[in-house]
Amino acid sequence: MDLTYTPEQENFRQEARQWLEANVPSEPLASFDTPEGFEAHRQWEHKLNSGGWAMVPWPVEYGGRGANLLEWLIFEEEYYRVGAPGRVNQNGIFLLGPTIMEYGSPEQKVRFLPKMASSEEVWAQGWSEPNAGSDMANIQATAIADGDAYVINGQKTWASRGAYAHWLFGMFRTDPESSRHHGLTFILVPLDTPGITVRPIEKINGKKAFAEVFFDNARVPLDNRLGEEGQGWSVAMATAGFERGLMLRSPSRFQNTARKLVELYRKTLAAGGFVDPALRDRVTRCWVEAEAYTLNTYQTVSRLMAGDKIGAEASLNKIFWSELDIRMHEAALSLLGARAELRPGAPGADGVDDWLDGFIFALAGPIYAGTNEIQRNIIAERILGMPRK
Amino acid sequence: MEFNFSEDQQLLQQAVRDFLEGECTPAAVRELWETETGRSKTFWSQLAEIGVPGLLVPEDDGGLGMDERDMVLVLEEAGRAALAEPVISTAAVGVPLLVELGELGQSGLTKKWLGPVASGEAILAVGHAQSPFVADAHVADLLLLPQDQDLHAVERGDVTLTAQPSNDQSQRLFSVDWSPSEKTCVAQGTEGAALQGAAFDRGVLACAAEQLGVGQQLIDMAALYTSQRQQFGVAIGTFQAVKHRLANAKVQVEYARAVVYRAAHSVATGSPQRSTDVSMAKVMAGEAALFASKEALQVHGAIGYTYEQDLHIWMKRAWSLDLAFGTSAWHRARLADAIIDGQAPASAFGYCAPGS
Numbered sequence A: 001m002d003l004t005y006t007p008e009q010e011n012f013r014q015e016a017r018q019w020l021e022a023n024v025p026s027e028p029l030a031s032f033d034t035p036e037g038f039e040a041h042r043q044w045e046h047k048l049n050s051g052g053w054a055m056v057p058w059p060v061e062y063g064g065r066g067a068n069l070l071e072w073l074i075f076e077e078e079y080y081r082v083g084a085p086g087r088v089n090q091n092g093i094f095l096l097g098p099t100i101m102e103y104g105s106p107e108q109k110v111r112f113l114p115k116m117a118s119s120e121e122v123w124a125q126g127w128s129e130p131n132a133g134s135d136m137a138n139i140q141a142t143a144i145a146d147g148d149a150y151v152i153n154g155q156k157t158w159a160s161r162g163a164y165a166h167w168l169f170g171m172f173r174t175d176p177e178s179s180r181h182h183g184l185t186f187i188l189v190p191l192d193t194p195g196i197t198v199r200p201i202e203k204i205n206g207k208k209a210f211a212e213v214f215f216d217n218a219r220v221p222l223d224n225r226l227g228e229e230g231q232g233w234s235v236a237m238a239t240a241g242f243e244r245g246l247m248l249r250s251p252s253r254f255q256n257t258a259r260k261l262v263e264l265y266r267k268t269l270a271a272g273g274f275v276d277p278a279l280r281d282r283v284t285r286c287w288v289e290a291e292a293y294t295l296n297t298y299q300t301v302s303r304l305m306a307g308d309k310i311g312a313e314a315s316l317n318k319i320f321w322s323e324l325d326i327r328m329h330e331a332a333l334s335l336l337g338a339r340a341e342l343r344p345g346a347p348g349a350d351g352v353d354d355w356l357d358g359f360i361f362a363l364a365g366p367i368y369a370g371t372n373e374i375q376r377n378i379i380a381e382r383i384l385g386m387p388r389k
Numbered sequence B: 001m002e003f004n005f006s007e008d009q010q011l012l013q014q015a016v017r018d019f020l021e022g023e024c025t026p027a028a029v030r031e032l033w034e035t036e037t038g039r040s041k042t043f044w045s046q047l048a049e050i051g052v053p054g055l056l057v058p059e060d061d062g063g064l065g066m067d068e069r070d071m072v073l074v075l076e077e078a079g080r081a082a083l084a085e086p087v088i089s090t091a092a093v094g095v096p097l098l099v100e101l102g103e104l105g106q107s108g109l110t111k112k113w114l115g116p117v118a119s120g121e122a123i124l125a126v127g128h129a130q131s132p133f134v135a136d137a138h139v140a141d142l143l144l145l146p147q148d149q150d151l152h153a154v155e156r157g158d159v160t161l162t163a164q165p166s167n168d169q170s171q172r173l174f175s176v177d178w179s180p181s182e183k184t185c186v187a188q189g190t191e192g193a194a195l196q197g198a199a200f201d202r203g204v205l206a207c208a209a210e211q212l213g214v215g216q217q218l219i220d221m222a223a224l225y226t227s228q229r230q231q232f233g234v235a236i237g238t239f240q241a242v243k244h245r246l247a248n249a250k251v252q253v254e255y256a257r258a259v260v261y262r263a264a265h266s267v268a269t270g271s272p273q274r275s276t277d278v279s280m281a282k283v284m285a286g287e288a289a290l291f292a293s294k295e296a297l298q299v300h301g302a303i304g305y306t307y308e309q310d311l312h313i314w315m316k317r318a319w320s321l322d323l324a325f326g327t328s329a330w331h332r333a334r335l336a337d338a339i340i341d342g343q344a345p346a347s348a349f350g351y352c353a354p355g356s
């Protein structure tokens, strides 16, 4: 155990910092859940990729810089430190990318990873269906092999950024006789395929954050299958491991929020007026918990670099970050008092920052990526060994 | 940057775990509760054979010359087994304090005591400003006691002890009546205060490490019990209301773990953030252990509320450790002073705030 950075790691940090400081947009971009914001974010990703920083842990030939996971963490720290834009292609680079790295054929890696890194192709995740939410094994959309193609029918829903994305990675039933997690296959689907209709869904703040996707005899090449036919569940569990356990929410995101929260507390106190005395402790606690999350992630990364794999403990992670995110935003709204309600742009909204939108987004954390109740079931059964039935 | 423990460290942890599983059974713990001292000479000399009291004693003085990164795993095991011996006062706090005193010119004292401590013949007790009591003073041969900023070394023959029976029968607390003199004073002024501060922080870390083990043990006991106990024709562990309580406790324990290990690193390397880091560790691990104790009791039902069932051995550890070396409220206040008011160094791990 040695919690100091090597000179190489420090150099890597400096290199990332210099590039980011020179290139990060000076003004915040519009939300990527709007058409103009989506394009602005894609342009930023394009620039990031040109600098070789889109996905540092990937091999150079796929647009990465062959960095290890620790360097990825360092990059993420620098990324949040300079306040760089959110990652519009996060479902691609953080979830599908690592899955392709593990299960993809050499051709698939070459075909998909570079365009993912540059966000030329932005990805949506197509797992949920109207009748397959927490019960994902109840997926009903079918993909039936016919000649050189799968013919897809059915419906997906809640696909984040589906309103604007180019591709969707989905789970479909390739064996119509099968049930539960058997007979499912992981398929990569171009959203401009004839027979596909994308209908945006507005989330509670009115933004078109996700979409439902209808399939009516949409033909997708057999080569677009990721992993073996009928093995979709195992492939998807690998994706879910990255999603819940490591990449989707890197710790510096929360450290950054915690830092802003401490600053907000100091500023509010200095301005005079009423501040709930309990907030001193709540704010401190948020900062401490962001540290706990960070240290846990460093420990996980050390473990993975020593050859271990992410397992059921990803569920512990998902609960911790999602609930911490809510607590941090709640504390911030409490500090803002009456002004917490103001929409950005209201004349009195100076200094309210994006805490309200952040809060609304944080509220979804315990729902997406598998609800926290489902994570608790997994922890109890797979980590604590409690009986299923 | 390496967060993993070395193979040697893991072997040491395993050796301690194996020993405690064999010897420090709940029945053995209860047996000691009934004795006058609550401590076992046999146990202590067996622990000395594996090297526990001398873990932090330099090799030249007969110890293993290890640091807090090794000790933290041993203490975790001590918590898991509810070991009542004076590992914290002697091995985790007393020894490094003696070593530091030696570096400040008290080499006579250090030479006299470190060898016997490492071999298991001598026991240390350490007082600190956050508690009016001194733990394990009754079995200590040498007491290291604060008097304002100064630090004094007093042998047991020169103090009068009043037992303060404690709810956790594994804990033995005493009021100590003694007279500071020039002869007993071993460090003064700012030097003395710095030594006191370092010793206190080591105690905080040690408690946090034990709390990790206590929390994990409570969860394991509850998971096992609820997998076996049947109601409504099924194991009660199949009910989500039961599962989710223990899952929540597990989240808390696991998110305390890395914080405790980092605190061990900070103490071992003399980080300027040492005090902040150990406070974080104690708050996180302490609250996790307290939470686990409540949830474990609830899912046991009435049997867990009995003296006969072993659960309360660990529940009581969780309660007493929360109050030892600063209550969690005290540590939360210290953290707020550091994080919000900048009174002590506290910088985010890895991430550095703009302008810092």
Ligand SMILES: Cc1cc2nc3c(=O)[nH]c(=O)nc-3n(C[C@H](O)[C@H](O)[C@H](O)COP(=O)(O)OP(=O)(O)OC[C@H]3O[C@@H](n4cnc5c(N)ncnc54)[C@H](O)[C@@H]3O)c2cc1C
Pocket (backbone or CB within 6 Å): A124, A125, A126, A127, A128, A129, A132, A133, A134, A135, A157, A158, A159, A160, A161, A210, A364, A367, A368, A369, A370, A371, A372, A373, A374, A377, B240
């Ligand atoms: C912002 C956002 C973005 C999303 N993005 C995507 C995406 O990109 N792609 C995608 O495929 N999906 C996405 N989802 C969908 C998400 O994965 C599902 O909402 C989630 O899996 C829950 O399914 P559900 O909404 O049908 O709720 P339900 O499954 O109906 O659950 C409702 C409630 O019942 C509880 N419940 C259900 N089953 C159990 C059980 N066995 N034990 C205990 N409690 C249970 C749940 O925990 C929840 O509290 C997104 C959701 C949100 C909110």
